[in-house]
Amino acid sequence: MERSKKRIAVIGTGITGLTVAYRLKKIIKEENLPLELLVLEGSIRSGGKIHTMKIGEDYLDIGAESIDIRTNHTMDLIEELNLQKEVIRSQYGKQDIYAFNKLYHIENPSYNGIPAKRSDIWKYDILSFQGKISYLKDTYLSESEVHEKTSVMDYLTARIGSELTEYVAEPYFSEIYVTDMESTSIEVLNKQIVELEQQYGDLTKAIEANPNLLDGNGNQISFKQGLETLIKALLKEVKEHVLFSKKVTEIKKSIEDTYIIDINQKEQVRVGAVIVATDPSVYRELFNDPELIDYFKDIRTTSIGYSMFSFPKGTIKNEPQGNGVLCSRRNDSHISSIVWLNKKWENLKEKEEELIGVYFGRGNEEIMLSLSNKQIEELLLKDLERILGITEEPIYHVVKRWTNSYLKSSFKNQDEKPRLLDAIKNDYPGIYLAGNGVNGFGINSCIEQGNKVSEKVIAYLKKTK
Secondary structure, eight states, rough: GGGGGGGGEEOOOOOOHHHHHHHHHHHHTTTTTOOOEEEESSSSOTTTTEEEETTTTEEEEEOOOOEEESSSSSHHHHHTTTTTGGGOOOOOOOOOETTTEEEEOSSOOEEEEEEEEEGGGOOTTTTOOHHHHHHHHHHHOOOOOOOTBBHHHHHHHHHHHHHHHHIIHHHHHHHHHSSSSTTTTTHHHHHHHHHHHHHHHHHHHHHHHHGGGGTTTTTEEEEETOTTTHEEEEEHGGGGGGEESOOOOEEEESSSTTTEETTTTTEEEESSEEESSSGGGGGGHHOOOOOGHHHHTOOOOEEEEEEEEEEETOOOOSSSSSSSEETTTSSOOOOEEEEEHHHHOGTTOSSSSEEEEEEEOOOOGGGGSSSSSHHHHHHHHHHHHHHHHOOOOSSEEEEEEEEEEESSSSSOOTTTOHHHHHHHHHHHTTEOOTTTTTTTOHHHHHHHHHHHHHHHHHHHHHTTO
């Protein structure tokens, strides 16, 4: 290999980028490979959408708020990093659903709100009689065929009926993945449930046969000092390879299967492979290639906001039975979901204040993110009064905007064009896109991608030496 071919660049130090770097470092050391690792971060902090604030003695997350551990990628990584003693698990089951100006709680066993037993559908007061009949009909008669263009909404509607999908399942899926369910492929969003359905014959049997998937206590985790605990542990493992305030402004082809990375528009580095683990909104800036323009036009990003409120103790008049609230899209509300932090996390239980996390800006409400903090606070307080009966002024509140940080839909075929991922693979061998929305959504997916991409990079560089 040429010296430049031995250098691997990882762009971005969110959970995906740091997982890739961690895996690459381990493989390079274990196999004694002549490879150099370079991790570039454009800002002065790592973590991406994982952002923990210390307020007083408490560690509160204002981006991703928890990790769903119903797949094992995160827990495997936590064990490797010896962080098990720092883990805290969610309490008080699942969130209530707000619809028709009322809170509904699902007591029966369920997966993302979908009943594990067909007969439990009669317990769903949120549904009309016709909606319950539609669910029963569709669970028995639905087709099992799924292809890459089957959206999440089409997949669910065909199996559980439109009412259960819209009022129950969609709020659960959206709360976890923050994406457009009408244009996101179910195979990208949740390939696991598709595979289980095919294995057991139908969705209900798949859910009932896998109790580890059910909603409830302990299937979400955080850490005593917030989710940045995981980021800090990964960063500690790879810190000698990380450079901050190094914004990559362009990636261009060079000689002998190498690439030139332009940094801060004044520094250039030649590399043999690149992992792009940034927000998808920056892809267009990185690749100044007319052949890719049409693919970048297909990328649609969305924004979301998070506000953390502190209220005097006892101000919640309409207490949800679960640890928060999910809001159906048909509600006249700016809020997409609410997390009652004192109830969800044991370490906040005895606080002399009510800590409420609010996600807002989903779908057509993105315009809210352009408002001032005061305007946002006023709108959210009106919704919190209607949903939770809170009439007190907050002790304090924090607003965080995550602008153009989430893919609105998954990459998928447009007419007969190959997907962006295929175009990059064919025209830019040795460059890999990874992160939330590229091949799945959520922190678990990001960690899984980090594991897989690192192996692909090593295999590629071994071939090109």
